[in-house]
């Protein structure tokens with residue numbers, strides 16, 4: 317059968333596991349490695365779609381949990397699907413809701429059937445199951461649908477993680493069984509296994525056995541120390557087939573992106589760029605800038621001298637600091653625009669560096685200038 321989404325490997329780095337590829341989708345081709353802006357409630361916060369497109373973003377993310385609760389997936393279906401509803405004609409990936417139920421929902425109860433929870437919005441009772449998650453993602457019409465899984469909390473004991481990953485595999489089979497229109501939308505499996513390397517292997521073998529168009533590494537970036545995350549990640553990527561796309565969920569800041577690329581990851585997502593923007597923080601070529609700092613009061617230079625984004629071309633740090641101090645909406649808009657542009661642009665430079673076989677040199681140059689992460 318023809319899959320909606322396919323991965324094409326273009327070039328492997330000669331000294332690391334970094335790789336340059338493409339993810340072909342019904343809404344366009346995604347150059348990888350790629351950073352995917354997060355648009356949880358069908359909007360990349362404080363950004364118009366044209367701006368997200370103009371900076372070069374090829375795919376954005378949205379969320380089953382949020383859109384099911386508000387406005388409701390049937391309304392999005394009646395609107396013609398998420399692409400139409402939010403005026404975004406490039407690719408969309410939706411998460412399955414499992415993670416959000418645990419990070420946002422209240423009074424949860426896990427059974428073989430699925431997860432019962434109360435809405436964090438109005439306390440109403442709901443049930444998410446593999447079938448329900450697929451029904452919602454079918455209604456949203458995303459190009460890539462994530463399997464309904466359980467992301468075990470950190471830390472979790474071994475028995476819990478083992479039972480959880482086995483139930484996640486049973487849920488994945490139910491997702492695959494339910495999803496019929498494989499030429500319109502592709503289902504990605506998610507490997508779990510917590511911080512236990514042997515359980516990671518078990519989960520990967522069970523997930524890969526279902527021969528899906530792409531796979532995600534879940535259960536990481538959940539509060540574990542960086543060196544532990546990277547140690548687990550080192551193994552996880554090798555358990556996934558080379559000819560399929562690999563997505564590391566919930567990652568990340570610039571250093572995690574470099575470390576993930578170096579270990580063979582193709583796709584990344586993180587709320588950081590827009591979230592820290594709302595708190596007056598910017599990522600720049602010379603490290604983080606906390607715009608509320610008094611030292612910027614008379615700093616009439618651009619946020620990042622090496623950035624050509626709309627924010628850096630037209631406004632000074634002094635003005636951005638003023639906007640933040642006045643709690644003006646334009647503050648979040650301009651800082652979000654820059655932070656997203658910064659990460660999307662950085663990934664473009666990483667892709668170019670892999671093409672020119674100088675990924676490690678670019679990584680070291682970036683780290684030296686950026687300083688402390």
Ligand SMILES: CNc1nc2c(CC[C@H]3O[C@@H](OC)[C@H](O)[C@@H]3OC)c3nc(N)[nH]c(=O)c3cc2[nH]1
Nearest residue numbers: 354377410411412415467534535536537565566
């Ligand atoms: C932050 N760390 C982290 N996030 C994670 C997410 C949410 C990403 C999703 O959450 C939204 O941003 C809040 C993004 O939109 C993304 O959607 C795809 C995960 N989702 C699933 N289904 N399974 C996991 O194991 C998992 C692990 C994560 N670790």
Ligand SMILES: [Zn+2]
Nearest residue numbers: 623625628654
């Ligand atoms: Zn900029």
